Amino acid sequence: MSRYSGLTTYVKHGELRNAHPVVCFSYQEEKRNHNIFSKDNNDNPLKFIFPVLMLQIILAFVLSRLIYLLFRPLRQSKFVCNVLAGIILGPSVLGRNKKFMETFYPAKEMQVLNTLVKFGVSYFVFLTAVKRDTASLLKIARNAWTIGISGYMIPVAISFFFNSTVEYHVTGCFGRGFPFPLVACPLTQSSFPVVANNLEEQDLITTELGQLAMSIAILSETITNVISNIFVVVIIFTRIGSYLAAFQIMFLISAVILFAIYIVRPTVLQIIKRTPEGKSVQEVFVVTVLLLALFMALIADILWGAFIPGAVLIGLAVPDGPPLGSTIVEKSELIVTEIFLPLFYIQIGYLTDMSSVKDMNSFLVFLLILMLLHLSKILGIMLISLFFDIRIKNGLLLGVVLSFKGVEDFSFYERWQQDKLLDKQCYATIVLFCLFLNSIVCPLVDILYKPHVRLTTTYHHTKALRLRTLQSTPKDVELRVLSCVYHEDNVHGLIALIKAFNPNKNRAVCAYVTHLVELVGRAAPLLIPYNKHRRRFIPKNSHHIMRAFNNFATDNNNSSGPITIQSFIAIAPYKSMHNIICNLAQDRHIPLIIVPFSGNQEVNRVQNSIRNFNTMLQEQASCTVGILIDRGLCLRMINLNRHFKVAVLFIGGADDREALALASRMSGSPKVGINVFKICCKQEEGKVCGVEKQLDEISLKEFKEKNVGNACVVCSEMVANNSLQMMDVVRSLRKKYNLVIVGKNLRRTQFEKEMMQWVEYQELGLVGDVLASSDFCDISVLVIKHSELDKSNNNFCPSCREKLR
Structure with missing residues (x-):
């Protein structure tokens, strides 16, 4: 033919x-x-399906990435850039050239493209359902119910006033007597996958604002789905003349849901149960689940007329996290988000024709209604948030975050256009409004929200917000330490360090041990207390870590002094995990956070992520942060019969004063020998701030007075006027001490400026970086960093200001 x-x-x-x-x-x-x-x-190759399809994929990927590189300095999200790329490739810009449109978007090629788009969207909603944990998120935020229902109902109530306006003034939108309030639900709903993806892109998924927003989004999406299903049931019974046919349809839909609950879910749980500890799920099971998602999407498309519910059902049947959920996400998320979704944005651009906007009156009226609906939602959430003591700015940002638009929203709008509920003009209006909304929301949240500022006003006005330091912690009260653990190799070094803190009957130590687990296969981060009987969320190696700390606390309480262990599991992306740790330290009034060092010659993605986490923790924590380089610290403490030898390098500055305060607490133990080296730089004495110099002298004087007559403590002075002399001082520590405590930042000495360009590990500072080299493989190092937030308060903690009075 x-x-x-x-x-x-x-x-x-x-x-x-x-x-x-x-x-x-x-x-x-x-x-x-x-x-x-x-x-x-x-035989022009561009007249045939396969070459054109490949060019469509390449153009979508290249153009979206190019726009993202150009717009990223303006703090725009990937979604905005991808939709812009689709519009540019569509009939609004490049498609105005008929030759371009006939070459790249002819009718037969679009059929193949639309099929691939549906394929990609089905897997996208499946993966987001796999990563979702509705129960745990709703338990996190108790205020989510009230705020979520209010933010959901207010736009719906407002939409009743615009029902007649849409019917008479907006042509081509929601015809056939379709009530506008039912449309306002999906128009203003907060979709959980959309909110979670945008928060993750902006590194806000672990913040208090992010946690509350995701809880509200799950609630809003659940309410929307329930109302939509009720509406579908009503339509079935009213539009189908035969009650028997309606009953058959409802029976088939219920059978699909029951199949996912009572057949798929137990089978998946059995697969997970039979997977050996520490092993990954067999590939055949992963492929089977992926194929089952397509099969259920097919069944749902036949019964519902929409494929998304089937993919969501199978996604919810698969437990989030390892071993199965994380494996599925790791193996398929990249190709879905980076290859198939750009095709979805091409389809958006293909359906968005700006030249179709001809009736300006209808266009402006509909655009104004959309703005009022979303504005009422944002203001409603902000006002309701005030009743829960949420700061007014954070309440406004919460409403703004819940207004994010994404893939699921545009899937709704595309379906409406296919069902002739929207014409080209109304569809273009919605796309333009969503694009404008996201382009404003993302920079606004990025600029205004400060993760270290707590969400509620009550917390802001309490003393809990004050900076906590080792200097301001009384020596005769319990020392609270937050010890972060990445893996089992970190356990023994942290135990030895806690033991060196000299716990006794008068000065107890409480260690908040937190196992840090990278978020894989889940959409929402978690911070949960450790419970050995709570199997679902606890990684398998967490049991070994927590058992070791509990055994140590039990043995030490029977010998030296009281040590209390409180255990937590933090599951989050490393790039934003510092928010969880900083909030935990604030909530528990912890003056010291200790994290293991994770740098060595073999650098990989995980180690870089951990190093970035350590750096962000130093910058954002409202307390002192110590980075521990463990080189057999536990073995040396056990093998030494008399003294555990500690050296403290004191050059001056806030970090060194914190290091000296920690040494002062350790000095009470008869088994710990401490040598404090006061390093003088005669050439820099005139350049040092008088107040800083006075604080240094006061700290040294207090340390010496406390340890008068203590044979285990020695204070000495050394001179280092240049970098060579400073290196001689550091080299003199080799093979003499088990632990060296040093501040990260020196007091702006000249040799520090000369040598900073050679520093490999910036989070360790100059001296810490030197001690981290292989030349000092027999010495463990603890690098102390005073809170960066002190810069907003003249760089002095409350205890320092008290000393100067």
């Missing part, structure tokens, strides 16, 4: 009928190889 298009007619049972316009082409011709060396000059 030759290639042609037009209106075809045919005769059936003697009756002449008209058919829809069709595009005909030879299947055999499509199968042949088409190349520029073909003998037939008419």
